[in-house]
Amino acid sequence: MKMILKAIFEMTSEYYGTATFLVMAVFVGVLLMLIDIKKYSRMILPVLLTLFVVFNPVCYKIVFSKIRFWRLFWMIPMVYIILLGFMELIKRCDSVFKKTGCLAGLIVLLIIGGDNVFAGSGLGYSEDPYQLPHGVSQACETMLSVDKTPRCVVGGDLRTSVRLYSGSIEPMYGRDAENYIDKASEYDKRVFKEMESECPDYAYIFSNARRLGYNFVVNTSDKPADYELVTEYGYKLLGDKGGYNVYYNPDIPDMDDSRQSGYIWKSNGTGWYCLDPEGNRLKDCVEEIDGVWYYFNSNGFLMESVDSESAETLKASDMIVTAYGKSGPKSEGSTPRFVTVDDCQGNLIIIDGGSKSQYKAVHDVLKMYGRDVTAWILTNDDKNTSGAFSRIYKSFVKDTAEGKSGAHPVNIQEVYTADSFESEEFKEITAEAENIKHISAGDKFKTGGVSIEVEEESDGMLTLTICGEKDSIQLKELDFSENGRSFILH
Numbered sequence: 001m002k003m004i005l006k007a008i009f010e011m012t013s014e015y016y017g018t019a020t021f022l023v024m025a026v027f028v029g030v031l032l033m034l035i036d037i038k039k040y041s042r043m044i045l046p047v048l049l050t051l052f053v054v055f056n057p058v059c060y061k062i063v064f065s066k067i068r069f070w071r072l073f074w075m076i077p078m079v080y081i082i083l084l085g086f087m088e089l090i091k092r093c094d095s096v097f098k099k100t101g102c103l104a105g106l107i108v109l110l111i112i113g114g115d116n117v118f119a120g121s122g123l124g125y126s127e128d129p130y131q132l133p134h135g136v137s138q139a140c141e142t143m144l145s146v147d148k149t150p151r152c153v154v155g156g157d158l159r160t161s162v163r164l165y166s167g168s169i170e171p172m173y174g175r176d177a178e179n180y181i182d183k184a185s186e187y188d189k190r191v192f193k194e195m196e197s198e199c200p201d202y203a204y205i206f207s208n209a210r211r212l213g214y215n216f217v218v219n220t221s222d223k224p225a226d227y228e229l230v231t232e233y234g235y236k237l238l239g240d241k242g243g244y245n246v247y248y249n250p251d252i253p254d255m256d257d258s259r260q261s262g263y264i265w266k267s268n269g270t271g272w273y274c275l276d277p278e279g280n281r282l283k284d285c286v287e288e289i290d291g292v293w294y295y296f297n298s299n300g301f302l303m304e305s306v307d308s309e310s311a312e313t314l315k316a317s318d319m320i321v322t323a324y325g326k327s328g329p330k331s332e333g334s335t336p337r338f339v340t341v342d343d344c345q346g347n348l349i350i351i352d353g354g355s356k357s358q359y360k361a362v363h364d365v366l367k368m369y370g371r372d373v374t375a376w377i378l379t380n381d382d383k384n385t386s387g388a389f390s391r392i393y394k395s396f397v398k399d400t401a402e403g404k405s406g407a408h409p410v411n412i413q414e415v416y417t418a419d420s421f422e423s424e425e426f427k428e429i430t431a432e433a434e435n436i437k438h439i440s441a442g443d444k445f446k447t448g449g450v451s452i453e454v455e456e457e458s459d460g461m462l463t464l465t466i467c468g469e470k471d472s473i474q475l476k477e478l479d480f481s482e483n484g485r486s487f488i489l490h
Contacts, residue, residue, distance in 0.1 A: 032085055153172045154216075204484075283300040295320070319466070322485070347374040348373055362389075377452070389415075396410035417436065
């Protein structure tokens with residue numbers, strides 16, 4: 001609520017400036033109501049209603065946050081109210097001298113309270129015929145010098161300016177990423193959010209750009225991408241162009257050529273999937289599409305964090321281990337830390353999950369696997385580790401089974417906890433469950449196609465080792481520096 005009130009105040013202050021005309025309109029409106037309430041209430045009352053709606057934080061949160069808030073100020077006829085008051089005043093003047101004095105007074109008020117729109121305008125030739133920031137022009141010229149019809153993912157001012165510079169440039173999204181007029185897709189908004197964030201997840205950005213045929217990624221130079229990551233996805237830096245880093249991938253096929261391959265990419269609220277030339281959805285396989293290898297899980301969704309090289313060599317005996325949640329103080333309390341294991345045989349294993357309020361990130365992963373979990377392992381009973389499980393189990397397992405919720409049910413085949421697991425909430429919601437198993441240090445067990453060793457237990461926390469045919473890794477060795485990045489365990 002505090003942030004909403006601050007936004008309303010800042011936009012109102014910016015629109016009205018010194019607020020002289022707003023004060024004049026309010027003062028004159030009160031006088032008009034006193035002069036003839038029956039006559040002027042038909043105009044003043046709708047204005048008051050508009051003010052109430054516009055400045056209502058509840059309305060702002062539900063409706064106005066999705067459009068340009070300041071445009072609604074045009075609905076308040078300040079100038080019309082002031083002119084009506086001036087006309088009433090003129091009618092009451094019985095001499096030309098008084099009428100002239102009133103007119104002079106109004107002009108003085110307008111001069112004092114308003115801004116001269118002609119001040120400093122001058123005449124002359126513009127150095128930039130497009131009237132755009134110099135950096136925008138440079139970045140656009142760089143793209144057009146390489147490709148006559150560039151397709152780009154852009155950040156900063158470019159989002160609203162590239163189409164003004166040239167209709168030949170095709171951005172992934174524009175103002176619609178902020179729900180300006182039309183609603184953009186969830187994935188366009190996710191890419192936009194990453195581009196505008198303080199520390200963009202460029203792995204997500206470049207993977208989406210490459211897959212969807214965007215050969216340029218352009219962001220402000222204060223947010224540089226890692227060189228190795230850029231080259232991993234086939235892009236190269238063309239340089240800093242007016243404050244924008246321009247990355248270009250020369251090997252992305254032309255859209256017309258790409259469509260000729262017959263593969264069709266689609267997305268929904270859950271994830272990306274692909275139809276082959278025969279119209280069949282790709283499932284539980286790796287596939288080369290336009291020179292890039294992709295892995296699709298058993299439910300037919302693309303696992304974006306598995307890079308092309310790893311997908312190309314993926315075997316049925318391999319496992320995909322993914323660490324979610326970034327390390328560092330900026331991520332604490334906002335990003336849940338959990339691990340998923342996809343055994344490439346249709347099984348999903350989840351380890352931990354974050355707090356109760358962070359359950360959505362885990363649930364989004366569950367939807368990618370048809371809401372079917374082979375095993376959920378909780379390493380300790382801290383609420384910031386097991387809270388998400390408790391929320392999901394109660395809402396999507398227990399309540400749906402009892403008919404208390406119409407949500408899509410989640411199927412959890414097995415739940416593993418430490419012998420020392422003491423969470424009262426967990427015990428309460430799983431009291432009647434028959435799939436709870438306890439593990440302790442020294443145990444070795446297999447769930448789905450995944451072998452797990454419990455190597456030690458300290459302070460009620462288990463340390464797990466995931467074992468492949470050749471490799472193994474302890475969970476505490478996983479790198480959480482990049483949210484949702486995967487590696488292959490052979």
